[in-house]
Amino acid sequence: MRRLLIAILCVWPVSGVAGPQDLVTTALDRHILPSFQTLATEGAALADAAGADCSVEGEALVQAYHSAFDAWLGVSHLRFGPTEVDNRGFGLAFWPDPRGKTVKSLATLVRDQDPVIDQAPTFATVSVAARGFYAMERLLFEPGLLGEDAAYGCALVRAVATDIAVTTAALRDDWEDRYADTLRQPGSEGSPYATPTEGVRELFKALSTGLEFAADVRLARPLGTFERPRPRRAEARLSGRSLRQVVLSLGAMEALAAILAAEHPAVAQDLATAFAAADEAAARIDDPTLAQVADVQGRIRVEALQQRVNEVRNVVRGQLGPALGVGAGFNALDGD
Amino acid sequence: MPSRRSFLAGIAVSGLAPTLTWADAGDPRYLAAARMPDGQFRLFGLDNDVQPIFSLALPARGHAAASHPQRPEAVAFARRPGRFAVVLNCVTGRAVAELQAPEGRHFYGHGVFSTDGAVLYTTENAYDQGEGRVGLWAANDGYRRVGEIKSGGIGPHDIARLPGTETLAVANGGIDTHPDTGRQKLNIPTMQPNLCYLTGDGQIIETMQLATEHRLNSIRHLAVRADGLVAFGCQWQGDLAEVPPLLGLHKRGRPPRLLSGDPAEQAKTAGYVGSVAFSSDQRAVGVTAPRGGRSQIFDVATGALSATILSGDICGIAKGVDGFVFTTGEGLSGAPGQLVQSGTARVSWDNHLVDRQG
Numbered sequence: 001m002r003r004l005l006i007a008i009l010c011v012w013p014v015s016g017v018a019g020p021q022d023l024v025t026t027a028l029d030r031h032i033l034p035s036f037q038t039l040a041t042e043g044a045a046l047a048d049a050a051g052a053d054c055s056v057e058g059e060a061l062v063q064a065y066h067s068a069f070d071a072w073l074g075v076s077h078l079r080f081g082p083t084e085v086d087n088r089g090f091g092l093a094f095w096p097d098p099r100g101k102t103v104k105s106l107a108t109l110v111r112d113q114d115p116v117i118d119q120a121p122t123f124a125t126v127s128v129a130a131r132g133f134y135a136m137e138r139l140l141f142e143p144g145l146l147g148e149d150a151a152y153g154c155a156l157v158r159a160v161a162t163d164i165a166v167t168t169a170a171l172r173d174d175w176e177d178r179y180a181d182t183l184r185q186p187g188s189e190g191s192p193y194a195t196p197t198e199g200v201r202e203l204f205k206a207l208s209t210g211l212e213f214a215a216d217v218r219l220a221r222p223l224g225t226f227e228r229p230r231p232r233r234a235e236a237r238l239s240g241r242s243l244r245q246v247v248l249s250l251g252a253m254e255a256l257a258a259i260l261a262a263e264h265p266a267v268a269q270d271l272a273t274a275f276a277a278a279d280e281a282a283a284r285i286d287d288p289t290l291a292q293v294a295d296v297q298g299r300i301r302v303e304a305l306q307q308r309v310n311e312v313r314n315v316v317r318g319q320l321g322p323a324l325g326v327g328a329g330f331n332a333l334d335g336d
Numbered sequence: 337m338p339s340r341r342s343f344l345a346g347i348a349v350s351g352l353a354p355t356l357t358w359a360d361a362g363d364p365r366y367l368a369a370a371r372m373p374d375g376q377f378r379l380f381g382l383d384n385d386v387q388p389i390f391s392l393a394l395p396a397r398g399h400a401a402a403s404h405p406q407r408p409e410a411v412a413f414a415r416r417p418g419r420f421a422v423v424l425n426c427v428t429g430r431a432v433a434e435l436q437a438p439e440g441r442h443f444y445g446h447g448v449f450s451t452d453g454a455v456l457y458t459t460e461n462a463y464d465q466g467e468g469r470v471g472l473w474a475a476n477d478g479y480r481r482v483g484e485i486k487s488g489g490i491g492p493h494d495i496a497r498l499p500g501t502e503t504l505a506v507a508n509g510g511i512d513t514h515p516d517t518g519r520q521k522l523n524i525p526t527m528q529p530n531l532c533y534l535t536g537d538g539q540i541i542e543t544m545q546l547a548t549e550h551r552l553n554s555i556r557h558l559a560v561r562a563d564g565l566v567a568f569g570c571q572w573q574g575d576l577a578e579v580p581p582l583l584g585l586h587k588r589g590r591p592p593r594l595l596s597g598d599p600a601e602q603a604k605t606a607g608y609v610g611s612v613a614f615s616s617d618q619r620a621v622g623v624t625a626p627r628g629g630r631s632q633i634f635d636v637a638t639g640a641l642s643a644t645i646l647s648g649d650i651c652g653i654a655k656g657v658d659g660f661v662f663t664t665g666e667g668l669s670g671a672p673g674q675l676v677q678s679g680t681a682r683v684s685w686d687n688h689l690v691d692r693q694g
Contacts, residue, residue, distance in 0.1 A: 084575045087525040096517040099466070128525045182577060192576040192603050216518055233516075329649030330371065330665030330684040331610055331626035335519065336399060336416065336445060336493070336556070 019263060020196035020324075024183050027203055027259045033180060035074040035252065036172045042071040043168030046136075050161035054154035056140045061157075062239075065140055068164060069133045069241065073248035075171075077210025077256070080202055081182070082174035088167050091124070092132040095235060096217055103145070105130035106138055109156060110147050117159035120166050132167075134236070136160050141238035201326040203260060208316055210253050215309040218246050222290045223302060229293040242290040246305070247282050250275065250312075257316065264323040270315045278308035358692070361408040361426035362389040367690040368652055368663055369398030369412060370683040378683075379412045381426055386661045386669040386689070387678050392429045395422065399445030400494075400688040404475060405453040411435070417442040417461065417515050423479055433479035440464050441471065441484075442515060446494045449475065450502060450536065457504060457536070459492040460484070466512045466523075468492035470504065470534070485538030489530045490523070494558040496566070499694060503541065504534045505566050509554040511573070524573050529555040531568055531586055544586050550594070553580055559612045559621070560694070564588060565636070567614060567621045572607035582609040583623045583634065595621070595634045597641040604628040610651040611688055615659050622660050626651040631662060631672075645672045652689030663689045 042064075049064035056062075072092060075083075083089035094102060105127045109117065116122050129135070138145055139157050146153030183202075186193035193199045222242065224230035234242035254275040261268035281304045285292070292298025358364070364381030370391075371377055377394040379401060394412055402411040408426040419442050421435040437443055440462060447458040456473040468487030474480045489508025496505045510529030512522045521527075528551060533541040546553055552574035559567040570582045581596035582605055596602050606627035614621050615633075620642065622633045626649050633643040649665030661671050663685035668675040 090525050096520055098514045098516045194604055217520060329626055331649050331651035331687055334687055336687055
């Protein structure tokens with residue numbers, strides 16, 4: 001057996017050019033911080049709408065719910081840093097929920113008339129399953145969940161909306177006051193990033209994980225298997241948002257991908273083409289709830305969208321990662 | 337116990353001659369799975385220098401392996417949430433048995449044998465209940481499923497046996513997953529990992545939990561020292577800016593000790609430890625952090641970081657003839673300073689390097 005002796009790499013590649021840090025700065029200023037600002041603004045508007053009229057039939061409240069959820073999809077792929085503090089990410093978006101905890105938790109609050117909902121700080125201590133956008137969807141779109149007591153139902157709607165406002169504001173503030181600096185100044189004390197490239201790697205990982213979530217969870221859950229499609233598992237189905245969740249999150253990730261690929265025009269072009277193909281595939285799907293996975297013709301279209309998303313993933317993994325020098329290793333990506 | 341008839345029938349089916357030993361398989365010191373350049377997966381038997389003696393085809397990506405203490409049989413587990421494991425005869429290369437997870441269960445990728453090799457213990461997810469289990473399989477009876485016990489927590493990952501005893505140590509990682517949602521983590525807000533010591537019949541002897549501020553440290557991988565000291569490697573589920581320790585030592589009946597480099601070094605682990613091992617002289621304990629392309633070696637007595645070894649995608653670590661040996665996803669294997677690529681084909685060594693000498 002031929003053995004090739006290789007010395008251990010004791011010198012880590014240190015980037016001497018300003019490239020990686022420029023990418024991180026651009027991502028912060030044009031993508032991350034504005035998107036979290038939008039989320040906080042929409043979160044506050046949702047609380048205001050619930051405060052003005054907590055009726056679940058109220059058009060203004062429903063509209064505010066949609067706008068705030070839309071804003072979440074602008075950042076739902078950025079699951080690192082502030083989103084991981086104090087369960088903020090889960091407190092806004094507890095999904096998938098294969099054990100139906102959101103409905104159970106909300107039903108328990110209603111049944112017990114639990115006064116925990118009366119104060120924002122105490123409400124933040126209830127199960128994350130009863131908080132955030134998916135809980136709000138149930139309250140607004142699942143008739144009967146709120147029971148007979150209109151006063152408690154109203155208070156619960158307001159509590160969930162207020163909690164969303166508090167959490168989204170905390171996210172924005174934590175990004176602006178703390179975490180952005182850890183990315184702007186890698187290697188500084190308290191920064192989890194030693195080099196600009198590590199910041200780029202974090203953003204790359206967010207992009208690849210977000211795409212994986214779109215294909216393997218948002219689309220795969222309702223698709224189920226050919227023999228057993230599972231349309232009722234589609235995300236945010238009750239409010240007719242299932243397809244919208246995919247489309248908006250892809251849009252946000254396309255923006256991030258474009259920033260990361262800025263110095264590699266060929267990769268940027270392939271990414272733009274792949275994302276455009278996904279948009280076209282999404283436009284051919286008629287049903288906003290993805291319920292068409294249950295019939296053969298409809299299913300083919302949803303599978304086509306999933307395939308286009310997987311093609312975006314291939315470009316990200318096969319071209320963008322190597323171009324940025326952050327292609328993740330076999331074990332580094334394993335997650336076990 | 338199997339009847340003589342079924343025992344002989346088992347031999348006939350497996351093609352296993354009763355006299356085969358590990359020596360017939362070339363006496364491999366280590367076992368490790370790898371992805372080949374053509375995308376296929378194989379299980380390797382490796383010598384003291386971590387160079388291949390044999391390799392056997394695997395049906396899919398493997399995770400860890402368990403080696404039978406007497407017979408040349410290796411159990412290769414699918415990566416979670418796999419539902420199968422295959423028992424390979426390392427002499428003939430043939431599958432002796434296939435383990436199929438029962439209805440409502442999937443494997444987590446680790447297993448260990450009882451001292452006499454009669455029982456194989458496997459970590460499993462009872463996913464509709466969201467509870468951990470340890471499956472029991474009769475290794476002398478065609479690896480028949482003979483029962484299960486509770487693992488003492490959620491998301492049991494690695495499992496080890498304290499040397500010279502039948503006491504099992506289980507790393508209950510604390511993370512609830514369900515096959516319907518793939519590898520999505522469902523309970524991070526409430527997760528509570530632990531290290532649980534169990535008897536083979538399911539009695540919980542002791543449960544070690546980390547302090548509340550380390551609740552998000554998922555205890556995943558284990559190494560055991562001859563005197564029963566357990567080393568555990570963690571994967572942090574919270575904000576990486578907190579730079580938590582990822583390695584702990586625990587002796588039954590005592591509080592755990594957490595070991596960490598200085599914050600700058602610790603930050604480079606990216607909150608993720610892939611494997612853990614004790615050194616040959618048992619005085620050092622090492623972890624690999626593939627996301628940081630590094631291994632950290634600590635002195636057991638003082639808890640101080642004594643060495644850092646840098647190599648891309650380093651993940652497998654085990655006791656070597658002298659100190660430690662490693663494998664990497666970039667195809668290198670061996671002792672630090674002597675990491676080599678075997679042959680001309682670059683294989684990607686998978687997560688774990690299993691030391692047959694424990």
